[in-house]
Amino acid sequence: MKVDIKNLKFAYNGRDVLRNLDLSIDKNEFIGIVGPNGSGKTTLLKNIGGVLEPGEGEIYFDGKLLRSFSSKQIATMVGALQQENHVGFDFTVREVVEMGRFPHLSRFERHDADDDRAVEWALSVTDLESFSDRYVNQLSGGEKQRVFLALALAQEPDLLLLDEPTSSLDINYQIKIMETVCGLKQEGITVIAAIHDLNLAAHYADRIAMMSEGRIKVLGEPCQVLTQRNISETFGVDVEVKNSDPRDLVHIFPRRTASIG
Amino acid sequence: MSQDRARPKAAFLVLFLLLGLAVIVGVVLGPVNIPIVDSFFILVNELPGVEIGNLPGNYQTIIVGLRLPRVLVGMLVGSALAVSGTVMQGIFRNPLATPYILGVSAGGSAGAATSVVMGFTSNLALPLGALIGALLAVSLVYRISYTRGSTSTYTLILAGVALSSLFSAVTTAMIFLAGPYEQHRVLFWMMGGLWRSSWRWFQVLLPVVAVGAGIIFSWGRDLNALSLGESAAAHLGVKPEMVKKILLGLATAISAVAVSAAGTIGFIGLVIPHILRMILGPNHMILLPAAALGGGIFLIYTDVMAKMVMQPVEMPVGVITAFFGAPFFLYLLRQKIVGGRMR
Numbered sequence: 001m002k003v004d005i006k007n008l009k010f011a012y013n014g015r016d017v018l019r020n021l022d023l024s025i026d027k028n029e030f031i032g033i034v035g036p037n038g039s040g041k042t043t044l045l046k047n048i049g050g051v052l053e054p055g056e057g058e059i060y061f062d063g064k065l066l067r068s069f070s071s072k073q074i075a076t077m078v079g080a081l082q083q084e085n086h087v088g089f090d091f092t093v094r095e096v097v098e099m100g101r102f103p104h105l106s107r108f109e110r111h112d113a114d115d116d117r118a119v120e121w122a123l124s125v126t127d128l129e130s131f132s133d134r135y136v137n138q139l140s141g142g143e144k145q146r147v148f149l150a151l152a153l154a155q156e157p158d159l160l161l162l163d164e165p166t167s168s169l170d171i172n173y174q175i176k177i178m179e180t181v182c183g184l185k186q187e188g189i190t191v192i193a194a195i196h197d198l199n200l201a202a203h204y205a206d207r208i209a210m211m212s213e214g215r216i217k218v219l220g221e222p223c224q225v226l227t228q229r230n231i232s233e234t235f236g237v238d239v240e241v242k243n244s245d246p247r248d249l250v251h252i253f254p255r256r257t258a259s260i261g
Numbered sequence: 262m263s264q265d266r267a268r269p270k271a272a273f274l275v276l277f278l279l280l281g282l283a284v285i286v287g288v289v290l291g292p293v294n295i296p297i298v299d300s301f302f303i304l305v306n307e308l309p310g311v312e313i314g315n316l317p318g319n320y321q322t323i324i325v326g327l328r329l330p331r332v333l334v335g336m337l338v339g340s341a342l343a344v345s346g347t348v349m350q351g352i353f354r355n356p357l358a359t360p361y362i363l364g365v366s367a368g369g370s371a372g373a374a375t376s377v378v379m380g381f382t383s384n385l386a387l388p389l390g391a392l393i394g395a396l397l398a399v400s401l402v403y404r405i406s407y408t409r410g411s412t413s414t415y416t417l418i419l420a421g422v423a424l425s426s427l428f429s430a431v432t433t434a435m436i437f438l439a440g441p442y443e444q445h446r447v448l449f450w451m452m453g454g455l456w457r458s459s460w461r462w463f464q465v466l467l468p469v470v471a472v473g474a475g476i477i478f479s480w481g482r483d484l485n486a487l488s489l490g491e492s493a494a495a496h497l498g499v500k501p502e503m504v505k506k507i508l509l510g511l512a513t514a515i516s517a518v519a520v521s522a523a524g525t526i527g528f529i530g531l532v533i534p535h536i537l538r539m540i541l542g543p544n545h546m547i548l549l550p551a552a553a554l555g556g557g558i559f560l561i562y563t564d565v566m567a568k569m570v571m572q573p574v575e576m577p578v579g580v581i582t583a584f585f586g587a588p589f590f591l592y593l594l595r596q597k598i599v600g601g602r603m604r
Contacts, residue, residue, distance in 0.1 A: 075498030088354030088488035089543030103498035
């Protein structure tokens with residue numbers, strides 16, 4: 001799905017969080033959003049997901065106005081994965097993933113074969129088939145995050161919004177989640193992900209949008225955006241950026257100021 | 262593992278059997294000893310199109326005029342309390358939430374006490390006062406918690422607790438001001454019981470509880486989604502504020518009517534949803550109708566005990582529900598702590 005954001009403004013309690021933000025995302029693109037805390041990444045994702053209503057400006061899905069859709073219709077097109085997830089009761093993995101069919105079902109409708117197929121697909125993509133009868137609350141953080149990714153996939157979305165999906169995970173689960181999400185591009189899913197870890201963003205995103213104070217400051221391929229100058233201007237830190245051939249991968253290292261030992 | 266859950270079909274079969282048995286037990290057992298055969302024929306005689314002659318008239322009055330409506334009112338009151346408890350626990354994602362948490366019982370008591378002390382002597386005055394008090398308390402709690410288009414569940418609970426203590430103070434003041442006869446009436450009502458059950462009460466309760474619970478059942482999936490947190494639910498197309506408003510409103514309405522019919526009967530709204538969730542799992546599509554049956558069954562049986570334990574004196578059924586509910590709840594709590602996980 002193609003996403004166009006035009007002149008988006010959003011304010012929380014009178015404080016501007018997004019200021020005249022413009023961004024266009026192509027179908028099947030994986031776009032990484034980086035930026036310091038409080039730069040508006042989560043707010044942007046929530047506006048795109050239709051959970052927050054923009055103060056001004058418009059968002060278009062394949063040329064159609066986002067606010068012309070109902071919240072249930074939006075949920076059949078957009079799935080989201082948040083950083084922290086919690087299940088209130090002892091639901092099993094399958095029960096939680098089945099909740100992803102909510103937007104596809106009317107109030108009195110029962111699950112049909114299509115719903116079951118979507119749930120099975122979501123469980124298999126996230127490698128959770130053998131977990132399906134386990135209680136979500138008894139899983140590790142990384143496993144739980146995969147359950148919530150499966151929940152979003154069971155919605156059969158065209159667009160996936162990830163809000164720092166791997167920040168609290170160890171490197172094994174970080175890679176598992178990112179690899180799974182990258183594989184979804186083949187399924188025709190567009191991905192917009194706010195990512196704290198610049199190296200992770202550089203490694204997986206097709207393009208990177210660097211945000212600062214509610215605007216997109218730089219937009220482009222990772223090696224163009226993640227330069228020493230951009231990073232130091234936006235985050236206020238001094239880093240060393242190394243490019244490695246042949247894929248033009250960027251590696252970012254902090255410069256140590258404290259003496260070692 | 263989910264293997265430790267009961268299969269819903271089997272569970273509903275058992276619940277329906279228990280309910281049928283409860284109705285029979287509730288009709289057959291009572292301070293006046295009526296032979297089972299007579300009770301049976303009197304009940305069958307009530308079915309449409311059946312006419313059995315030669316039935317003892319005084320037994321007929323006891324069974325059809327007193328015991329049957331009492332059993333049916335008990336069933337509806339128990340259902341209403343258990344369903345609204347399930348809703349409250351689901352919305353607050355807290356297994357300790359009860360229908361009384363938003364001030365239904367404190368408001369109801371204050372309203373009942375006020376109506377009695379103000380000298381209204383009609384039979385309708387006390388339950389009507391209770392209903393008004395309950396709805397007033399809960400709407401105040403909503404008003405206070407509602408800011409900028411949303412209600413925080415924490416604020417709701419805290420406001421409910423604070424306003425409950427205010428309304429309790431009103432009740433205490435009213436009882437203090439009342440004469441001995443009025444004091445007796447208010448205290449009797451507050452203990453909770455099904456003494457006033459009648460066909461009239463059944464006619465009032467049936468539509469309210471049936472329609473209220475029916476609508477609540479159809480929102481089970483929304484309640485499931487809400488247990489993932491409001492933000493995750495919103496991404497599934499759920500409107501958290503609307504779900505909260507509609508479900509808390511309906512749960513309050515049915516529990517307020519139940520309270521005005523039977524006073525404040527504790528522990529049903531807390532214990533029944535909790536036990537059924539342990540047996541059937543947390544899926545509200547199953548849990549809500551199961552709670553309706555379970556609450557009804559529990560109150561019918563405990564009311565029979567209330568009638569029988571200290572014959573010919575009747576105990577307030579609230580004493581019995583607490584007597585069974587509290588230790589059982591503590592036992593479950595203990596099991597869970599020992600078992601290593603909460604919820």
